[in-house]
Amino acid sequence: MPPAASTIAPHTDAVFYFIYTVSLFFFTLIVLLMAYFVFRYRRRVEGERGPGRTTHHTALELTWTAVPLVLVVLMFYSGFRGFMNLMNPPAGALDIRVLGQKWLWSFTYPNGHVDTELHVPVDTPVRLTLESNDVIHSFFIPAFRIKRDAVPGRYNRIWFQATRPGEYLALCAEYCGTQHSDMLARVVVHEPGLYEKWLAEAADPFRTRSLAEVGQLLVAKRCGGCHSVDGSANIGPTFKGIYEHSVTLADGSTVVADDNYIRESILEPRAKIVRGYEPVMPTFKGQLKDREITAIIEYIKALSDEATKPRSDEGTEQ
Amino acid sequence: MKAVVSTFPRSHVAAAEAGAAGDNYLTHAHGIRSWLFTIDHKRIGVMYLVSILAAFLLGGIFAILVRTELLTPGPTIVSADNYNRFFTLHGAIMVFLVIIPGIPAALGNFVLPIMLGAKDLAFPRLNLFSYHLWVLGALLAVLAIVTGSVDTGWTFYVPYATTTGMGGVVPVLLGAFVLGFSSIFTGLNFIVTIHKLRPPGMTWFRLPLFLWALYATAVIQILATPVLGVTVLLLIVERVLGLGIFQPGLGGDPVLYQHFFWFYSHPAVYIMILPAMGIVSEIVSVFSRKHIFGYHFIAFSSIAIALFGFFVWGHHMFVSGQSNLVTTIFSLLTYSVSIPSAVKVFNWLATMHGGSISLRTPMLYTLAFIFIFGIGGLTGLFLGALAANVHLHDTYFVVAHFHYVMMGGTLIAMIAGIHYWWPKMTGRMYSERLGQLSFAAVFLGFNLTFFPQFIMGSHGMPRRYYNYPPQFEFLHQLSTVGSYLMTVGFVLIAVYLLHSLFAGRRAPANPWGGATLEWHCASPPPAHNFDEPPPAGDPYDFNDLEYDARIGGYVYGTRPVAADSEPT
Ligand SMILES: [Cu+2]
Ligand SMILES: [Cu+2]
Numbered sequence: 001m002p003p004a005a006s007t008i009a010p011h012t013d014a015v016f017y018f019i020y021t022v023s024l025f026f027f028t029l030i031v032l033l034m035a036y037f038v039f040r041y042r043r044r045v046e047g048e049r050g051p052g053r054t055t056h057h058t059a060l061e062l063t064w065t066a067v068p069l070v071l072v073v074l075m076f077y078s079g080f081r082g083f084m085n086l087m088n089p090p091a092g093a094l095d096i097r098v099l100g101q102k103w104l105w106s107f108t109y110p111n112g113h114v115d116t117e118l119h120v121p122v123d124t125p126v127r128l129t130l131e132s133n134d135v136i137h138s139f140f141i142p143a144f145r146i147k148r149d150a151v152p153g154r155y156n157r158i159w160f161q162a163t164r165p166g167e168y169l170a171l172c173a174e175y176c177g178t179q180h181s182d183m184l185a186r187v188v189v190h191e192p193g194l195y196e197k198w199l200a201e202a203a204d205p206f207r208t209r210s211l212a213e214v215g216q217l218l219v220a221k222r223c224g225g226c227h228s229v230d231g232s233a234n235i236g237p238t239f240k241g242i243y244e245h246s247v248t249l250a251d252g253s254t255v256v257a258d259d260n261y262i263r264e265s266i267l268e269p270r271a272k273i274v275r276g277y278e279p280v281m282p283t284f285k286g287q288l289k290d291r292e293i294t295a296i297i298e299y300i301k302a303l304s305d306e307a308t309k310p311r312s313d314e315g316t317e318q
Numbered sequence: 319m320k321a322v323v324s325t326f327p328r329s330h331v332a333a334a335e336a337g338a339a340g341d342n343y344l345t346h347a348h349g350i351r352s353w354l355f356t357i358d359h360k361r362i363g364v365m366y367l368v369s370i371l372a373a374f375l376l377g378g379i380f381a382i383l384v385r386t387e388l389l390t391p392g393p394t395i396v397s398a399d400n401y402n403r404f405f406t407l408h409g410a411i412m413v414f415l416v417i418i419p420g421i422p423a424a425l426g427n428f429v430l431p432i433m434l435g436a437k438d439l440a441f442p443r444l445n446l447f448s449y450h451l452w453v454l455g456a457l458l459a460v461l462a463i464v465t466g467s468v469d470t471g472w473t474f475y476v477p478y479a480t481t482t483g484m485g486g487v488v489p490v491l492l493g494a495f496v497l498g499f500s501s502i503f504t505g506l507n508f509i510v511t512i513h514k515l516r517p518p519g520m521t522w523f524r525l526p527l528f529l530w531a532l533y534a535t536a537v538i539q540i541l542a543t544p545v546l547g548v549t550v551l552l553l554i555v556e557r558v559l560g561l562g563i564f565q566p567g568l569g570g571d572p573v574l575y576q577h578f579f580w581f582y583s584h585p586a587v588y589i590m591i592l593p594a595m596g597i598v599s600e601i602v603s604v605f606s607r608k609h610i611f612g613y614h615f616i617a618f619s620s621i622a623i624a625l626f627g628f629f630v631w632g633h634h635m636f637v638s639g640q641s642n643l644v645t646t647i648f649s650l651l652t653y654s655v656s657i658p659s660a661v662k663v664f665n666w667l668a669t670m671h672g673g674s675i676s677l678r679t680p681m682l683y684t685l686a687f688i689f690i691f692g693i694g695g696l697t698g699l700f701l702g703a704l705a706a707n708v709h710l711h712d713t714y715f716v717v718a719h720f721h722y723v724m725m726g727g728t729l730i731a732m733i734a735g736i737h738y739w740w741p742k743m744t745g746r747m748y749s750e751r752l753g754q755l756s757f758a759a760v761f762l763g764f765n766l767t768f769f770p771q772f773i774m775g776s777h778g779m780p781r782r783y784y785n786y787p788p789q790f791e792f793l794h795q796l797s798t799v800g801s802y803l804m805t806v807g808f809v810l811i812a813v814y815l816l817h818s819l820f821a822g823r824r825a826p827a828n829p830w831g832g833a834t835l836e837w838h839c840a841s842p843p844p845a846h847n848f849d850e851p852p853p854a855g856d857p858y859d860f861n862d863l864e865y866d867a868r869i870g871g872y873v874y875g876t877r878p879v880a881a882d883s884e885p886t
Contacts, residue, residue, distance in 0.1 A: 001709075002777045012705045016776070019703060023696035030663060030692050034685060037670040038677065041606070047831075047865025047872075048607075052672015055609040055858075064664040065615075065657060072653040075703050080646055082705025087642050135478040136572060138637065138712060142778025145709040149638045151573060152477060153566025156639040169787070173712040173780040175471050176478065178398045181783035278483065 005168060005189070006144035007161040011082045013145075019075055086146065089159035093125035100130065100137030100150035101282050103179035103225055105170065113203035114287055116221040118170060118187045120162055121195035127159040134282065138174035141187055147173055162189040178235070179225060206291065215299025218292055226281065229303055236281060237274055243304035248275045262297050342745070346845040357442035358845060362449050363428030364743060367736070369449075370416055370424050373456060377411035380404045382805060385767075385798040391786050398784040402469035403484070405782060407459075409472030410490060414497050415456055417728050418586055421593035422539075423452065423504055425735045426532050428743060430508060432836035432843060433526050435852045436515040439507045448503035451496050458493030462486030471782060473583075474550075476564035476575040480557045487557060491550040498543045498550075501589075505539030508532050517851030523617070526834045526857040527610065530617040531596025534624040538585045538592075542628070546582035549575070573638050580631035588627040590724055591691075592620055594731030595662055598684050601738055602666045604832045605681035606673025609858040612665040619658030626655045636707045645704065652702040659695050663688060678830070679753030683734035686761045690730060694722030697772065715775025718768045726764055733760070733811065740815065741825030745842040747870075748818035752810060759807030766800025826871025831863050837872075 001013050041050050096118070097108040107118050120126045130139055132150040140147040141160070148158040172183035190198060201207075205214045219229065219239065226235040237247075242257045250273040255261055264271055266288065269281035288296070343360045353361055383404045387394045396404070427445065431438050439445050462468055466485025470478055479487060512525070512533050525533075552563050553575070562568025564575040603610040610616065632640060632648030666688060675681070697719045700706050710716060741747055770793040775781075779790050786794070828837040834857045839847055864875030 008705075012709055015703050015705045016700060016709075019699050019706065023699060027692050027696055030667065031689060033667050034670070034688060037667070037673070038675050038685070041670065041673050041675045043607070043674045043676040046676070046867070048674045049860075050606065050608055050672050050674035052608055054611065054668075054672070056612045056614070057668075060668070061612050061615050061661065061665070065661055068660045069657055072656055072699065072702075075699055076650050076653050079649060079703025079705045079707070082703075083636075083645070083649075083708065084642070086705065086708060135481065136475060136638075140712075140778070140780060142709070145705075147637050147708050147711055151566075151639055153572065154639055171778070171780050175402075175475070175782040177469070177482070178402070180402075181398075181780075181785040 002142045004143065004145070005162055005164045005166065006141075006146070007163055008082070008086055009143070009145045009163075011085065015075075015078045015082055018078055022071055022075070086158065089127045089157070090125050093127040093159055094120065095127050095129065096120070098128050098130045098139055098150065100132040100139065100172065100176075100183075102134050102177055102280065103172070103183040104222065105137075105139065105172075105183065105185040106222075106287065107185075109199055109203075111199065111203055113199060115202055116185060118185055119195060119198050119202075120187070120189055122162050122165045122189050122191060125159055125161045127157060130156045130158070135176050136174045137172045137176050137183065140171045140173040141168060142171070143168045143187075149174055165189045165191045182225060206295075211295045211298040212302045213299075214292070215295035215297070215302075218288070218296055219299055222284070222288070223296075236277060239300045240303050243301045245304070249273060250275050250277075259297050262300060263293055266293055266296070341844060342840065342842040343845045344745070344842050355446065357438070357446050359427050359431050359439050359442065359445060360743075360843065362445055363424055363426075366419065366427055366449060366452070367424035367743075369453065369456065370420055373411055373415040377408050377416055378805070378808070380408035380411065382801060384408055385801040387784070388786075388794045389798050391788055391791060392784075399469060401784045402782070403467045406468050406471050407463065410468070410494075411459060413472055413586075413724075414494050415452075415459065417590045417724055418501060419452060419497070419504070420590075420728060420732050421597065421735065422508070422532055422535055422589075423448075423500075425597070425732065425739060426508065426593060427504070429739060429836055430529060430532055431511065431515070432742075432839055432847050433529055433834050434512065434515060435517040435520055435835045435848060435854055436511060437846045437848065440510040440514055441507050444503050445507055448500040448507070451500035451503070455493045455497035455500060458489050458496060462490035462493065465489055473579060474553060475579075476553065476556070476570075476572045477566065479553060480565050488554055491554050495547050495550050495554075498547045501539050502543045505536035505543075508536040509540070512536075517854060520854035523613070524854050524857060525617075527599035527613065527616050527620075528593070528596035528834075531592045531599070531620050534620040535589050535592045538589050538624050538627065542582045542585040542589075545578060546586075549578040549582065552578075573635065573640065576635050576638060577631070580634045584631040584634065585624075585627045587720075587723070588623055590728040592623060594687065594691075594728045595620065595659075597731045597735040597738070598666060598687050599662075600832070600834065601680050601684040601734055602669050603858050604738075604830050604860075605676045605678060605684070606670050607676075607831060607860050608669055608673035609856075609860070610665070611668035611671075612661075613858070615661055616665050619661045622658040623655060626651065626658070630655060633702060633707075636704060637711050649702055649704050649707075653699075656695065656699060656702070663692060663695075676830075677754075679748075679750060679757060680734045680738035680830070682754060682757040683730055683737060683760075686757065686764075687727060687730045687734060689761075690722055690726030690764065694719060694727055697722065709778075710775060712781055713775035714771040714779045714781055717781050718771035718775060721768045721771075726768070730760070730764075736815075738830070739836075740818070741829045742836055742839070742841050742843065744819055744822075745825050746818045746822030747825050747829065748822055749814050752814040756807045756810040756814070759810060760804055763800050763802070763804030763807055767797050767804060768800070770794075770796045770800075823870070826866075826869045828863070828872040829870065831860060831865065831872035833857055833860055833863060 004010055004013060095110055099106045106114055106116055108114050130148055130150040132152045137150040138147055139150055144160045146158050146160050148156050166189055168187040170185040170187050172180055228234050228238045229240055231238050231240040244256060244258055246254045247257050248254050267285045269283055270279055273279045343358055387396055387401050468486040468490050469484050470482055512529060555561050556563050556565060562570040564570040564572050599610055599616055630648060630652045632644055633652045636645050701710055774790050774793050779786060825841040827840050835852050838852055862874050863872045866873045
């Protein structure tokens with residue numbers, strides 16, 4: 001089992017190791033008996049007969065029906081207790097909403113802030129409400145021993161209480177397509193008091209940063225899985241050098257990638273599809289605030305400025 | 319030889335020995351049409367075997383591609399989308415085309431009527447039809463590969479399966495639908511045959527345990543498979559016509575799909591494993607030369623597994639959001655299936671106790687089955703416990719668990735069965751030495767492939783991952799190396815079995831000393847198995863069988879039957 005960092009984890013591990021011990025005992029018993037019989041009663045001459053004559057023994061057979069029966073009822077019960085604990089969060093837990101979509105987790109905090117990282121205070125019960133807006137995903141934090149499906153059209157809940165400050169990994173455990181295995185999220189457990197500080201800062205990144213810097217952060221978190229900023233093609237086209245350049249669409253027409261086009265691409269990605277790409281971009285309507293969209297546009301613009309500058313330098317050299 | 323037969327007046331033995339020299343089911347008719355349109359259960363069984371092994375080759379190639387891709391995190395040999403196609407095709411082919419039909423359709427078809435003492439199945443034409451349906455299903459699967467393939471996983475979870483852009487989804491679903499009918503017809507045929515075609519004296523409790531297992535399997539095939547048919551049809555309707563059944567955007571419920579799917583697919587696990595257990599019961603007894611221990615417990619445990627198996631499907635959905643009450647009930651019921659399985663294992667061991675154990679290839683594979691199935695079954699206990707399931711669900715722990723059960727269990731037992739009945743089917747003996755060598759490669763390769771996956775899974779490595787955290791790289795590499803070793807073992811089996819067809823020693827009627835009726839026929843059996851119904855006795859009474867070194871097989875001896883005959 002991986003390192004344990006939640007209040008549930010030791011219980012789950014106890015269930016695991018209880019079953020492990022019982023299984024190991026029976027497995028060893030089976031293999032030893034098998035090996036012993038194979039050796040003791042090996043056939044030396046073809047056609048030889050062994051000494052045994054018994055064809056059944058009801059008392060013995062009832063014993064090896066009853067003993068496993070008792071053991072599995074114990075196993076059931078231990079697993080059941082842990083599960084009930086997992087399904088019933090204590091009152092007053094911190095509520096965080098988790099949205100799964102191809103191929104990104106996003107977390108909505110009580111103050112409305114949306115982030116791609118899960119930040120929680122240590123030693124505090126946290127209740128997650130999971131939903132999905134495309135296919136089924138499954139939110140899995142191995143260190144906390146929790147997992148729950150994010151199913152479109154319904155809300156699923158799970159809770160945990162982290163016991164050790166530090167960084168952990170959340171994964172997607174339900175197959176969801178091309179980047180299923182990259183649908184990861186960072187989980188940060190804060191020392192007492194630091195969570196509130198982080199949340200206040202994260203909720204208003206504009207206080208300390210320029211628009212383009214905020215845009216850079218947002219693109220890295222929200223768009224980086226599909227769009228590169230270095231000119232290489234990915235699931236989506238690169239952002240480098242597109243600003244105010246013309247783009248060929250799937251239907252053959254061209255448009256200029258100006259502010260309005262980029263805004264539309266973010267809010268209504270299906271409206272115009274770039275030639276050569278699949279229409280797989282999710283909408284960010286309701287997830288990015290106007291100011292954040294502006295920041296992203298500002299960053300894409302900055303990327304284009306960088307892209308054109310070196311070119312003019314080269315021109316003077318030649 | 320003549321003296322032996324006359325002192326033990328079983329006329330069919332004489333007929334069988336005569337048949338060996340002359341006409342048998344292989345030489346009875348000639349030409350490709352005499353095979354493709356035969357209604358002889360033996361020929362249909364052989365065709366199934368060949369076709370299923372071809373499908374196994376295809377599924378195996380995809381498995382090796384998947385394992386090779388996983389040698390390193392991130393891209394190794396193929397793109398993420400191709401990787402997703404490969405594991406989907408591997409799973410779908412192995413489950414629907416290989417493991418579900420494997421033992422019943424190939425070995426069961428060949429052996430069931432002979433073991434029973436019948437001339438054929440109850441409905442020979444239906445039997446041929448179900449083979450043709452299998453072929454159609456396989457062609458649809460190939461069609462799916464060429465029409466854009468599938469990337470849904472073999473489970474076709476909605477809404478992924480109704481929204482993915484890949485074009486092979488509908489053909490593959492149609493394939494599953496058609497294969498379902500093939501399976502239902504086979505089950506129907508087996509049930510009617512066992513009820514109606516038993517010769518005089520073949521009472522229910524003289525049925526060999528393999529037949530009890532096939533009977534229990536057939537019950538599941540008939541009751542569960544229609545639900546699969548309905549489910550995939552609904553899925554096709556939803557995908558093609560946009561009717562909202564499972565997709566939430568259209569007003570459906572994706573978890574409902576999972577209920578439907580697992581209502582079939584969990585019992586399907588028992589369609590896979592019960593016949594395997596049946597083979598093991600036969601081989602353990604014959605190669606220990608000792609009466610099977612606890613016949614009744616084993617027979618009833620097959621039926622119990624078949625029944626309990628219907629009430630546990632919800633254990634695939636412990637984290638999907640079904641209600642806590644339902645989840646709890648399913649967890650409890652899941653454990654009920656473990657009891658009859660445990661009973662069988664202990665009974666097999668007790669059968670070996672005091673026997674005379676011969677480690678020929680079929681027995682080696684059978685012991686491998688007990689070892690591997692032991693691990694597969696015991697790891698199921700972890701998954702049944704709710705708290706542990708929450709952590710282990712959808713990780714490599716599950717992947718390892720079901721490979722230990724489905725591949726290490728069903729497939730290894732099928733290999734044991736192929737080696738056991740090979741002399742009967744082909745009339746030839748294979749090289750024992752190479753058989754033992756192949757066992758070593760397959761057994762070691764198997765455990766090397768899948769054991770590390772338990773460790774990865776318990777440490778939180780999710781399944782169906784193209785990319786993975788670097789901490790798992792070493793274990794993934796071990797697993798891949800194991801899969802290569804196993805491949806070597808399979809290739810070796812193919813080589814020596816094919817070789818035996820041309821150069822193998824001619825097989826005697828009863829090379830291993832089995833007491834079930836198929837060993838009373840010549841090897842290979844004549845076209846109509848028996849001229850008159852054979853006398854059915856205790857299928858595990860080896861007392862009258864004597865080894866005859868001149869023919870390298872067992873014959874019914876002259877010792878008085880009553881002397882040490884024993885009650886069952
Ligand atoms: Cu996923
Ligand atoms: Cu199941």
